[in-house]
Amino acid sequence: MSSSLHADEPFAGVLSPADPSAALSSPTNRFAPFVSMEFTSLKALQFPVARIKKIMKSDEDVSMISGEVPVLFSKACELFILDMTQQAYQHTLHCKRRTLQL
Template identity: 60%
Template sequence: MDLNHSINFSSSSSTSSPFDDFIPLDSFMLPDCDPHLSTKEEEDDEAKRSSFTQLQKENIDLFWNQQLFEIQNTPVRKTHHEFPIARVKRIMKSDGKVKLISSETPILFSKACELFIMELTLRSWLHTEESKRRTLQHCDIYRAIRNDQLLDFLVSIANLF
């Protein structure tokens, strides 16, 4: 059938129609392709994910190097902490098995909580910047939790929000 010539639709049944030899294509005969993404777009998305992962790794490594430097070069102060020591101690004693707590333990827990929140905030902020926004949202925190295996223990809690 030549597609360059016009098709004559006549009402007579004696003439053959150009559609008489038409064979419909089944889906398995069509080439495999995603109508939403071309190969180039898929490659671009993969490159963006790869560069984001690399940027995230570099930022987290830099964060932990800075924290390690601060910890090693800053004297331990028992007077100023980001989290109130009395509250940390009360939370620790909420477990019935805990009877006594040494004086250094709440300080260590306070610092550990501070570092945990700072790292989670950094991971969330990177997702915020990836989305080209300037406001940290709960969806960024959820994505940070979901994308890191170390934070898998928070997935069930994050699903509640």
């Protein structure tokens, strides 16, 4: 743990949901604020749960899937894409580019 964080301030480095764009300014604060904002609304998913369940069932080792698992996978995919997009944006800013290349 860093010496700048104190036990009485566990969320000192986390940004408020009122200013999500400021999370892009620091790599350490890039992901955590969006996670806390996103889990307030698990009902509004960006990916279809039925399609995720169908993809999961395409594996022959999977026989039964709990109802919560596709919802969590949907939210995990959403957060992963959000993080990758933010990293790509940071890369374009750092390299002073408008497009990304592999």
